[in-house]
Amino acid sequence: MATATATATATATMEQQITALARQVGVDLVGFTDRARLADAPPSSDLRFTLPNAESAISLVVALDRGAVRKYITNAKLEPSPLVEEDWCTECNFCVATCPTQ
Secondary structure, rough: OOOHHHHHHHHHHHHHHHHHHHHHOOOEEEEEEEOOOOOOOOHHHHHHHOOOOEEEEHHHHOOOOOOHHHHHOOOOOOOOOOOOOHHHHHHHOOOOOOOOOO
């Protein structure tokens, strides 16, 4: 029992360290999963397909530039431009639930 507790503590500490490092480099969301949690998922979610020896996976999410995405989706003329400073969160309710700026 003590070994399981030590392993769980080490895993939690490693996840905290990975999350902290990811946040330092600009990652917005970090997720962790293992093969057991994905057992009922579609076959495309099977870690063994791309990483035969994988026991777990880490997902990193970086928010996209909303202005550039909106231009792409609406077929606006795309030209290289400086960073868009517009706050699309005030105009669009599509991603409010998961938006890291809210």
